[in-house]
Amino acid sequence: MSMYVLGIHVGHDSNVALVKDGIVVADIAEERLRGVKHFSETPSLGLEWCLREAGISMEDVDIIAVVSLDTLNSQPYFVKTLGLDKERLNPKHAYIEPPTYIKSYQISKGTELVHVDHHLAHAASAYFTSGYNDKCLIITADGIGDSVSLAVWRGEDGGIEPLMKVGAEGSLGWFYGAVTEALGWWVGDGEGKTMGLAPYGNTKGMEGIFDSIIPHYENGRLIKGHNFGDPCYWQSGGSFHWHLRDSEYVKGLVDKYGRENIAAEAQWALEEEMLKIILPWLEREGVNKFCCSGGVFLNIKLNQRVWESKRLDHQHIFPNAGDGGLGVGAALYAYYHTTSEEGIKPISHIYWGPAYLNHEIEEILKARNIPHRFCDDISLKCAQLLAAGKILGWFQGRMESGPRALGNRSILIDPRKAENKDIINKRVKFREPFRPFCPSLPLEAADKYLENWRMERYMITSFNGKEETRGEIPAVVHVDKTLRPQIVERSENEKFWSLLTEFGELTGTPVLLNTSFNIKGEPIVCSPRDAIRCFYDTGMDYLALGDFLISKDGRC
Ligand SMILES: [Fe+2]
Structure with missing residues (x-):
């Protein structure tokens, strides 16, 4: 009998993935079905589509892997969509009753419900799609997820072992996000624009301008963190927007140095700090295989710098590196964690969404x-x-x-x-x-x-x-x-x-x-x-x- 695992992420880029016997058979970001970029609420349409695509019902699902330790506590509408029975329901959600026309799946008693930490789901998305069956280094980096901004892992024998975790004070994703916001773009969306603008600028004479807002790393470790404050979450039309207070400081720098030059220096600073993490850990672990995921690794210029370090024989960047890939990561993690599957299968495409005849x-x-x-x-x-x-x-x-x-x-x-x-x-x-x-x-x-x-x-x-x-x-x-x-x-x-x-x-x-x-x-x-x-x-x-x-x- 086949084993089905659903992976679900509720948050920035909400998504659902379905893994059957270790293979991703369906994966969709809710934004594609709603027409709202980075849709951040319950991915109920995605859930329905994944089941329909596989021709199964919720009763056939063996495990539901929910990203983040807090989702079932903090997302009452999502919990109600799952239709959890009373024993598995957080009492604080009991008062919410959805309208009768909202589909409730009533997951069966036999379905296991597991939580997968945000960065573990990122790490799993990279490792369990890499095909690497001997030891490798895994690094995950983003703004923040389950209070972690960067994590280093060892992948070996089908297992993922944490080696280092860094909290918000080491967030290079937030640093780059603050620059992106200062340039007038959406944090968690516009970073690609900052990267695209960077080559038009010049970093001459700008050394150290970000010293007061960028976390500093040496030999793989955080040596000087930065207090980013609490970012403001702004809910707008179904998506999250953030305000990072450092963006106001960066705006002053933009006025002084110019947009292109600020983008260029931010890109350079990001690459330098990331290399000070990645290269020492490759040495320490004695490996030349590298997997990575998390929104920071959507930065293709960083990925090129890592490859050009000539330190790697193999580099696997999970292509859906942002939070849109968390459902796949959680589902693959739960699958490999539960079974005695031997060998990690590489992916050769990510055509996992709907087709039309x-x-x-x-x-x-x-x-x-x-x-x-x-x-x-x-x-x-x-x-x-x-x-x-x-x-x-x-x-x-x-x-x-x-x-x-x-x-x-x-x-x-x-x-x-x-x-x-x-x-x-x-x-x-x-x-x-x-x-x-x-x-x-x-x-x-x-x-x-x-x-x-x-x-x-x-x-x-x-x-x-x-x-x-x-x-x-x-x-x-x-x-x-x-x-x-x-x-x-x-x-x-x-x-x-x-x-x-x-x-x-x-x-x-x-x-x-x-x-x-x-x-x-x-x-x-x-x-x-x-x-x-x-x-x-x-x-x-x-x-x-x-x-x-x-x-x-x-x-x-
Ligand atoms: Fe993330």
Whole structure:
């Protein structure tokens, strides 16, 4: 009989994952089903979808792994959704009665309910997807989670052992968050913008400007913490926003030194402090395999610096490194903790979200009276459109988990013209001009464009672009000459691989600019309806929905 484990995170990026016999079979962030970015309340739609996707009911679930020690005490609406019986119910929630139309799952007495600490869930998401079966170092780092901001772990023989934990006073995530807030962006969302802005700045003459607000590490340990105060949680439209008081101090620095330079110095300072943690612990543990997760490791430039330290043979960054990956981590932890499973299986994709069949898509298109055409070879047809300079929405198969579009919910354009970056920004994404776009390319072409590369499927790290080919794809080379690639294997995404390959045959350049299928400020689209709305609300030219093609002028 199969063993099912549900992993549930309630908080910033609420999500639910379902693991069957150690394999992730479903995973979804609630934001994708609600249309609210970083949705932070009970992920009840995700819960329902995961069960439906696997064709099971709550009675079939062996373990529910809830992230955070405090969730069952602090989240009464979530507790009521689970429908816990009286013996397992915190008395303080007894007074809340949901309306009768809110689904209550009434979990069975046989279902085990376990808590998984926030950073342990991050560590598990990295370790139990790595495929590393000998000793490795695991580091988790974020703003804060269960009172921990950074933790060091040893992964060995299928177990995770804590080696060091640091509280709020050592939070490099909050340091970077305060800079992000000072630059005018959402903490827990806008850090990628700070990172994208950094290469436009210069750190000359700025050494030490953050000394009073950044935690300092030496030889792997915190030597000088910082009192960040209590961050203010601001609930807005279903998501959390934070205010970090240091942002006010940083705002003064922004006025003095300029936005780009502040971003550059913050990026440099973050990388330096993280290296002072990671490298000594690699030495201490005597390992060259490194796994990591937590929101700080969404920083792809940091990940590149770690790789370029030449200290690693293997680096596994869990691609959904923020809190959106906690459900997967908790479920995998509970599974491996309970079973005598031998061997950790590596993941080779994160297409764990909903898929829609052609007949479902056709029904939706017909109901809305949208002209469409079925294509026998959608990849070839779309490659031709892209080669002709069109902007294409590409919606195929199961939605990707995590913050990056990986060829199933993507907006694509030819990267050979530098101005295509601005065209995408102006017509589709409506986002800041300094932010880089990522390339997708088939594995067979990786060596042509990437320096000192390794297999990376998830746009979670950057590599230097090869000097001789950088000029061929200017729209996806950042100002610092790096690329953040998705390397596509045929076996993992045949349709997208074919699109890239056919575009290469037509143009001589098997690379596409690939950005997530959404508008700035909104989650990545999940359903065909979401995609259609986004298509008609932006300047995209064509939309490939499964094997159907739609154009703005109705002539496909
Ligand atoms: Fe976290």
